[in-house]
Amino acid sequence: MFYTERLMLRAFEPEADTNLFTQWLNDVEILSAISLHPPVPSSKASVKKFIEQVSQKESASGLPFFVVCEKPPPENGPVSLAKHDDYFSKDGTARYPTIGVFVLSSQDNMHFATRTARFGIALDKEHHDRGYGTELLQWAQAYCFKTLGCHRLELNVAAFNKRAFHVYEKVGFVKEGVRRKRWWIDGQWVDDIEMAMLEEEWFAKHQE
Ligand SMILES: CC(C)(COP(=O)(O)OP(=O)(O)OC[C@H]1O[C@@H](n2cnc3c(N)ncnc32)[C@H](O)[C@@H]1OP(=O)(O)O)[C@@H](O)C(=O)NCCC(=O)NCCS
Numbered sequence: 001m002f003y004t005e006r007l008m009l010r011a012f013e014p015e016a017d018t019n020l021f022t023q024w025l026n027d028v029e030i031l032s033a034i035s036l037h038p039p040v041p042s043s044k045a046s047v048k049k050f051i052e053q054v055s056q057k058e059s060a061s062g063l064p065f066f067v068v069c070e071k072p073p074p075e076n077g078p079v080s081l082a083k084h085d086d087y088f089s090k091d092g093t094a095r096y097p098t099i100g101v102f103v104l105s106s107q108d109n110m111h112f113a114t115r116t117a118r119f120g121i122a123l124d125k126e127h128h129d130r131g132y133g134t135e136l137l138q139w140a141q142a143y144c145f146k147t148l149g150c151h152r153l154e155l156n157v158a159a160f161n162k163r164a165f166h167v168y169e170k171v172g173f174v175k176e177g178v179r180r181k182r183w184w185i186d187g188q189w190v191d192d193i194e195m196a197m198l199e200e201e202w203f204a205k206h207q208e
Helices: 014-024 028-034 044-060 132-147 162-170 199-205
Strands: 007-010 065-070 098-106 116-123 152-158 174-185 188-198
Touching: 007 132, 014 044, 014 098, 028 116, 044 065, 044 098, 065 132, 098 132, 116 132, 132 152, 132 162, 132 199, 152 162, 152 174, 162 188, 188 199
Parallel strands: 116 152
Antiparallel strands: 007 065, 065 098, 098 116, 152 188, 174 188
């Protein structure tokens, strides 16, 4: 299993996740943060198909799609899966509630020798500003550079997304450039900021 101190990461489970993802992908606020295309409604079937396609496409390139779950507090149960545990209780209640996604993807048609991955991250708004994003990104950097052997981890963020930009800078991503007025969002042009971290930058901070 994949764990941080307070989170558990797992693969997309269509049976368990489709309803929640359909809610998220019909929430205009969420759509505006994670997708720089105008928001459109999505049916449950199209959400399931979309996530399955993304998961399959990325797993073919060796890059995972993670569903991010919150570990139950220690007083409510174990903090990691025991031998016969499931993510869900028998009554269907989530023991490890889903709170977000973290998706790694390859640059379209990029040669494997560049060892570059891009990512997208989104946490449910009830769970913002609790340090989860920072914790997840720090784990993801170690996973990408140490486990996957990436050379470069990159992302883009809309200029209005101050919280995300702050967190990216805090964990060591460097602003590399701005694509000016790249997106048309809710009646105005928005700059698109490109950021990245290189393996040597991460290893320099994490020499044992
Ligand atoms: C962006 C996101 C992943 C960050 O995760 P998070 O768990 O909320 O972030 P954390 O709690 O780890 O850290 C939040 C930091 O941002 C700061 N912050 C909050 N709102 C801010 C704002 N409007 N401007 C600047 N900084 C802000 C907090 O003070 C905190 O900083 P600190 O740790 O230095 O005190 C999460 O908020 C999210 O999923 N947002 C919606 C989707 C999204 O925007 N995805 C990114 C698309 S590029």
